[in-house]
Structure formats: structure tokens, C-alpha cells
Amino acid sequence: MENKTTLMTLxxxxxxxxxxxxxxxxxxxxxxxxxxxxxGDGKLKLDNFDFISxxxxxxxxxxxxxxxxxxxxxxxxMGIIGTFGNCYLYKETDYFGISSSVAILRPAQSKLLPExxxxxxxxASFKKILEKFKGGxxxxxxxxxxxxxxxxxxxxxxxxxxxxxxxxxxxxxITLNCQVNKTLENMAQTLFKSWFVxxxxxxxxxxxxxxxxxxLEFSDELLRRAEARKAVRESADFKPLPEDIRQLFPxxxxxxxxxxxxxxxxxxxxxxxxxxxxxxxxxxxTYPLKTVxxxxxxxxxxxxxxxxxxxxxxxxxxLPGQAKKSIRKGDILFSEIRPKNKRFAYVGFxxxxxxxxxxxxxxxxxxxxxxxxxxFLLTLNxxxxxxxxxxxxxxxxxxxxxxxxxxxxxxxLPSTGGIMERFVSLYLEPFFEKSSSNRQENESLVNLRDTxxxxxxxxxxxxxxxxxxxxxxxxx
Numbered sequence: 001m002e003n004k005t006t007l008m009t010l011x012x013x014x015x016x017x018x019x020x021x022x023x024x025x026x027x028x029x030x031x032x033x034x035x036x037x038x039x040g041d042g043k044l045k046l047d048n049f050d051f052i053s054x055x056x057x058x059x060x061x062x063x064x065x066x067x068x069x070x071x072x073x074x075x076x077x078m079g080i081i082g083t084f085g086n087c088y089l090y091k092e093t094d095y096f097g098i099s100s101s102v103a104i105l106r107p108a109q110s111k112l113l114p115e116x117x118x119x120x121x122x123x124a125s126f127k128k129i130l131e132k133f134k135g136g137x138x139x140x141x142x143x144x145x146x147x148x149x150x151x152x153x154x155x156x157x158x159x160x161x162x163x164x165x166x167x168x169x170x171x172x173x174i175t176l177n178c179q180v181n182k183t184l185e186n187m188a189q190t191l192f193k194s195w196f197v198x199x200x201x202x203x204x205x206x207x208x209x210x211x212x213x214x215x216l217e218f219s220d221e222l223l224r225r226a227e228a229r230k231a232v233r234e235s236a237d238f239k240p241l242p243e244d245i246r247q248l249f250p251x252x253x254x255x256x257x258x259x260x261x262x263x264x265x266x267x268x269x270x271x272x273x274x275x276x277x278x279x280x281x282x283x284x285x286t287y288p289l290k291t292v293x294x295x296x297x298x299x300x301x302x303x304x305x306x307x308x309x310x311x312x313x314x315x316x317x318x319l320p321g322q323a324k325k326s327i328r329k330g331d332i333l334f335s336e337i338r339p340k341n342k343r344f345a346y347v348g349f350x351x352x353x354x355x356x357x358x359x360x361x362x363x364x365x366x367x368x369x370x371x372x373x374x375x376f377l378l379t380l381n382x383x384x385x386x387x388x389x390x391x392x393x394x395x396x397x398x399x400x401x402x403x404x405x406x407x408x409x410x411x412x413l414p415s416t417g418g419i420m421e422r423f424v425s426l427y428l429e430p431f432f433e434k435s436s437s438n439r440q441e442n443e444s445l446v447n448l449r450d451t452x453x454x455x456x457x458x459x460x461x462x463x464x465x466x467x468x469x470x471x472x473x474x475x476x
Contacts, residue, residue, distance in 0.1 A: 005155045005457055011148030014117070015106040017067060018080065018144055019098030020060040026050040031057045032096035036079030039086045039102060041122065041309070042171065043178075048341065052097060061097045069104065071096070074114035076105040078121065081141040083301060085130050089118040103147055112152075116160040119167050120152055124312060124450040153457050163456045166463050170449045177438040185306060188431045192376045195423060196413070201241055202268040203229045205251035219264025222253060248419045258410065267412045277407035279374050280332065280363045287326040287355040289316050297323045298356045300335040303345040306379070311443055313353075322358040327351045330371040332363040332378060334406070337398045339387035346375045348436045361403055372428040373420050377411055 010016060024033060030051035038045050052060075061070040071077075075090040081101035098104070107117045120126055133146045155163075194200045203226055206212060212226050232238055240246070250269040259265035261273060289295070294313040299322070302309050327333065327347055335343035336359050343360075356362065363378070365371035377383065386409060391399035414420060455461040 005153045005159075005459075007151055008154050009148060010105065010121075010150050010152055013108050013112040013152065013154060014148075015068060015104075015108075016144055016148050017069060017104050018100045019069060019102045019104070021100045022060060024050075024052050024056060024060065024097075024099070027053055030054065033057075033099070034096050034102070035099040036081055036083040036086070036101035039077055039079045039083060039088050041086050042088060042118075042175075044088060045304070047305070057097050068106070069097075071098070071104065072106070074107065074109065076107070076114060076118050076121065078103045078105060078147070080143070080147065084134060084141065085127055087118060087122045089114060103144060105147070111154060111157075113157065113160045113164065115164040115168075117152075119163065119449070119453060123453050125454060126150075126152075127312070155457055159456070159459075162463055163453065166456065167449055167452065170445045174442050174445050177442050181435045181438050184431050184435055188427055189376070189380075191427055192423070193380070195419070196377075196411075197380065197382065198225060199253075199263065199268055200229060201246055201249040202251070202253065204233070204240065205246060205249055206253065207233070209251040211252050218253075219259075219266050221264030222262075222266045225263050245422060248422065256412070261410060262412050268414075270415050271412045272415050274411050274413045275407060276378070276409045276411070278366070279369045279377070280365050282403040282407075283325075283331070283362045283364045284358075285326045285362075286324055289319070289323075289355065292316060292353075295319075295323075295355045296353055298333070298354060298360065300337055300343050300357055300359050303333055303335075303343055303360075305342040306345050308345055308439070319355070320357075323355050324358050325356045325360065325362055327354055327356055327362055330365065332365075332371065332375050334361045334363055334378060335359060336361060336400050336402065339384045339391055339399075339401060342379070342384060344375075344379055346372065346432070348432050349440075361406070363403075368417075370420065370424050370428075372424055372432060376428065383409060 026033070028051065030053050032046075033050045033052040034044070035049075038049050062068075063070045063072075071090050071094065073090060073092040073094075077088045077090060077098065079086045079101065080103045083101075105117060105121070107114050121130075129150060130142070133142050133150070207226065207230065212218070212223070233240075250271075252269040253263070253266040254269045255265055256262060256267045256273060258273065261267060267273075287295070294315055296311055297314050297319055298308070299320075329347055329350055331347040331351075333345050333347065333356060335341070337343070347354075363374070365374045387401050387406065388399065390405050391401045394400060452461065456463065
């Protein structure tokens with residue numbers, strides 16, 4: 001197969017514009033309206049987005065000679081302000097509008113296939129080019145004129161089809177691993193909440209012991225939980241905990257001095273009120289940047305809800321001023337800014353080549369406390385909700401917290417470590433082991449994709465169009 005490649009600019013082979021510039025009235029329902037923060041690498045991040053009305057959508061997103069902003073299948077979207085450089089391929093099933101923080105690249109499909117365009121501008125080599133044109137020290141940005149001038153190699157359509165066929169299996173495996181990790185995470189969070197927030201094993205024991213038959217002034221929240229638990233226990237698919245685990249939990253509740261703790265101020269008998277400062281320390285050790293040429297730099301936007309969004313190396317002399325802190329395996333990274341955005345992650349790997357922003361708190365579990373357990377406590381919805389409430393009470397440009405506020409957050413925990421140790425060994429360690437394995441595999445797959453792409457473009461590697469060689473290697 002002839003493999004002639006022509007170097008062109010994106011403006012030569014794409015219609016390029018951006019999303020709505022006009023002020024848009026947000027609503028609580030309607031049509032999704034997304035910004036660059038909602039564009040992930042190959043996916044949409046829909047944990048926090050807005051809606052607009054049908055009439056606003058029809059007005060703002062049309063395809064006319066003057067502007068073509070109504071998205072269509074095959075458009076490639078790229079974040080150009082804020083969350084910078086992430087790309088997403090718009091599908092037939094998608095339906096949403098976008099702000100001007102997102103660029104639209106619409107390929108001329110007689111020369112350039114959408115999937116090839118997506119793979120190329122998602123590649124590490126293109127992102128290195130893009131990074132040179134990034135303005136702003138903290139919030140990255142670029143403009144449409146710059147995007148139009150960026151280079152892209154254009155092989156024949158036949159070669160583009162071969163590239164697509166051989167890279168698609170890698171993407172499918174990456175997506176599958178992410179889905180598995182999300183399922184595992186949801187299971188672990190559900191179990192954690194059941195044991196240490198809703199106290200289900202204690203409620204079960206208390207029901208069996210007749211605790212709720214006593215003439216005590218139980219809180220409404222505790223009584224509601226007991227009734228809900230009765231219904232669960234009566235269901236056909238109910239599976240009680242093994243007896244040896246149930247015996248670790250008390251069979252009674254007691255009233256504590258803080259009504260916001262436990263279930264309306266009622267906590268498992270013998271459990272202790274504990275502040276976060278008793279569980280973790282904040283660490284701020286400066287990374288020795290003068291000893292290396294490149295590091296992986298993590299800013300607040302580079303972690304999200306337990307995920308590390310990149311593992312790309314950056315030249316030390318090009319790092320921003322806030323790139324200072326070193327981290328180690330077992331640390332917890334937690335953003336000071338907008339806790340509700342869930343910019344946190346657990347460092348489950350050796351991290352000598354990482355440096356993180358001063359806007360990320362580096363939290364380290366005290367010697368007597370398991371770091372995985374501390375991470376799950378910190379990332380409970382009720383914890384992040386409380387931290388967001390505190391952050392919004394402070395004056396400043398952004399809702400922000402410090403370790404002083406975080407350290408005062410209270411929990412109720414068992415007085416001995418047996419229950420926590422059992423939970424970690426039964427659930428958290430297996431979850432993180434499998435999750436870490438999947439993440440490492442994804443990093444390898446991304447590296448393979450980035451290695452294959454230029455070699456397939458140049459013809460250095462010749463593969464067929466059915467993708468069987470790559471698919472078999474990846475999916476067995």
C-alpha cells in the first residue's frame with residue numbers, strides 16, 4: 001500500500017470555530033451546555049454541568065454561512081480555555097451545546113477522517129506542540145487562529161483507515177478498564193458508607209438484640225435507618241455479613257454530645273469522636289528540581305475523583321512557580337480549591353518522578369492509621385459537602401480551604417482497629433490492587449498508541465485494516 005503523507009495545517013483540512021460567545025441563561029433542566037471542564041481525554045465529564053433552554057440552543061447553535069456552531073457527528077472538540085488540550089469525538093447519539101472555551105474542528109472528510117483527526121490531536125506528540133502555544137500561567141488558553149496554524153500529517157485515506165482500525169482496540173480496552181475501575185470504586189464506596197456512615201452492621205445487631213424496643217428518645221434519623229434496614233433484611237436477596245465480622249460490631253447505639261455526628265447524634269456504642277487531625281498530617285516537602293531535567297507535574301486540574309488524568313513529563317525549566325511539592329506512595333492529594341469538584345487522589349504507586357502544585361494538600365496518614373481508610377473518610381460525599389460549605393464562607397477569589405479547616409472535620413470511628421483493619425483487607429486493598437493494575441495497563445496502552453501512531457503514519461510499521469494484530473495482542 002502506497003503511503004504518501006503530506007504535512008498540512010489544521011486550518012487547511014478542517015473548518016474550525018468555537019462555541020457560544022453570547023451570555024447564556026442557565027437552567028435547572030433542558031439541553032446540556034458544556035464548557036472545557038466537561039471535556040475529558042476521549043470522554044465527557046458530566047459530574048458538574050449546566051442546562052439551557054431549547055430556544056436558547058436553537059438561537060445559539062446553528063449552521064449558517066457566517067458560523068457553524070451546531071455540532072454534528074465527526075466533529076472533534078478541544079478544550080482551549082481552562083481545561084486545556086483535552087479532546088472528544090462528537091457522536092451521533094450526542095446532543096449538547098458548548099461554550100467558547102471549547103473549539104470545534106470539523107474535518108473535510110474527503111481528506112481527513114474524524115477518527116484519525118481525533119487520534120492525532122490526542123497524541124502526546126501533538127500535545128507537546130500545543131503546549132508551546134499555551135498562554136496563561138495557571139489557566140491555560142489558546143485561540144482559534146493558533147489552532148488553525150498547527151501542523152498535521154495527512155496520509156492517504158486508506159492509511160488513515162488502517163490507523164483507525166488498529167488504534168480503536170486500544171481505546172476500547174482503555175474504556176473497559178476505566179468502567180471496571182468505576183464499578184469497583186462504587187462498590188467500595190457503598191460498602192464503606194454502609195459500615196461507617198449508616199452503621200448497618202450495628203443496626204442489624206441492635207435489631208436482633210431488641211435494642212430499639214427500649215423506651216429511649218431515639219433520633220428520627222436513627223429510627224428511619226432502623227426501619228429501612230428492616231426492609232432490606234426482609235428482601236429475598238439479603239445476604240447477612242459472616243458471623244465473625246458481625247461480632248466485631250456493637251449491638252447498641254448511644255447518644256453523643258454532637259448532634260451532627262452519627263445518626264442524629266446517636267453513634268455506635270463505644271465508638272469515638274475523632275477529628276481528622278488525629279488521623280493525618282499535612283506534608284510540604286520541596287522537590288529537588290535542580291537534580292532532574294524532567295518531572296511529571298500535577299496541578300489541581302490533573303487529578304479528579306481518584307483518577308490521575310495524565311502521566312506526561314514536563315521540562316523543569318518550563319514549570320510554573322507552584323510546582324514545588326514532592327509526594328510518596330500512600331499520600332493523599334486533596335485540592336484546596338472548590339472541594340465539591342472532587343480534585344483528590346490516592347497515590348498508590350512509587351512517585352519519585354512526580355512534583356505537585358502548592359494548591360494541592362499532601363496528606364499523610366499517621367503511623368497508627370491506614371492511608372486507604374483515611375482516603376475513603378476524606379472523600380465521602382458528606383465530607384466534601386461540609387468542606388465546600390466551609391470554603392464558601394471564606395472570602396477570596398475561589399471557595400478555598402486550608403488544612404486548618406480540614407483538620408477539624410469530625411468522624412465517629414471504632415475504638416479499636418479490628419473493624420477498620422478487616423474492612424481494609426477485605427475490600428479496600430483488593431479494590432486498589434485491581435484498580436492500580438488497570439491504571440498501569442491503561443498507561444501502557446496509551447504509550448503504545450502514541451508509539452504506534454507516528455510509525456503507522458510514516459509507514460515504518462505496516463498493518464492491515466482489520467486491526468486484528470493489535471486487537472489480538474491487546475484483548476487476549
